[in-house]
Amino acid sequence: GAVVSQHPSRVICKSGTSVKIECRSLDFQATTMFWYRQFPKQSLMLMATSNEGSKATYEQGVEKDKFLINHASLTLSTLTVTSAHPEDSSFYICSTEPREDYGYTFGSGTRLTVV
Amino acid sequence: DAKTTQPPSMDCAEGRAANLPCNHSTISGNEYVYWYRQIHSQGPQYIIHGLKNNETNEMASLIITEDRKSSTLILPHATLRDTAVYYCIVKASGTYKYIFGTGTRLKVLA
Numbered sequence: 001g002a003v004v005s006q007h008p009s010r011v012i013c014k015s016g017t018s019v020k021i022e023c024r025s026l027d028f029q030a031t032t033m034f035w036y037r038q039f040p041k042q043s044l045m046l047m048a049t050s051n052e053g054s055k056a057t058y059e060q061g062v063e064k065d066k067f068l069i070n071h072a073s074l075t076l077s078t079l080t081v082t083s084a085h086p087e088d089s090s091f092y093i094c095s096t097e098p099r100e101d102y103g104y105t106f107g108s109g110t111r112l113t114v115v
Numbered sequence: 116d117a118k119t120t121q122p123p124s125m126d127c128a129e130g131r132a133a134n135l136p137c138n139h140s141t142i143s144g145n146e147y148v149y150w151y152r153q154i155h156s157q158g159p160q161y162i163i164h165g166l167k168n169n170e171t172n173e174m175a176s177l178i179i180t181e182d183r184k185s186s187t188l189i190l191p192h193a194t195l196r197d198t199a200v201y202y203c204i205v206k207a208s209g210t211y212k213y214i215f216g217t218g219t220r221l222k223v224l225a
Contacts, residue, residue, distance in 0.1 A: 034212070036215075044215040093159070098206075106160070109156065
């Protein structure tokens with residue numbers, strides 16, 4: 001199946017700083033990638049759709065100026081949490097666009113803790 | 116958009132079959148049913164998917180009712196490592212977006 005590498009796996013940052021999370025598609029070119037957020041004991045919630053070479057599409061209620069998404073190449077999408085606050089602490093997960101044989105491939109996730 | 120409903124939790128004895136149900140009564144004719152699982156603090160892992168025929172792979176079997184309004188994921192011989200949250204997902208109409216439900220938290224008991 002497809003391989004998606006997500007880094008870092010865990011990050012702790014101070015309130016007010018920015019954090020960048022990378023999602024790499026290692027074995028195929030992904031024109032579309034997805035970013036999710038998951039709070040403890042809750043399901044994944046789609047935040048935005050990342051499109052290579054164009055602006056990301058954000059879900060309702062997600063602040064685009066706070067969660068900056070860049071998809072500059074067919075193998076890399078980044079999510080930057082700007083001016084992070086404790087309420088942004090969460091588990092962030094990326095995924096590729098679907099493949100015919102096995103649907104979506106998800107990254108391993110990034111645990112963000114804002115202190 | 117199609118939505119799914121699953122029981123919030125289930126227990127299964129180790130070595131026995133785990134049968135996880137999912138209702139998707141509003142599914143469209145060309146939408147697939149996908150199953151994923153998420154082990155604590157990891158990204159979801161693909162298990163299996165199907166359209167209308169039953170499917171089997173090395174991980175599980177998927178049984179889809181004839182009217183496609185529900186399906187069952189079967190783990191034939193559950194192990195402790197199968198303890199996870201299992202998500203049944205139907206792709207949103209006309210888009211690539213996944214809508215995750217609450218999933219079923221399966222606990223395999225020794």
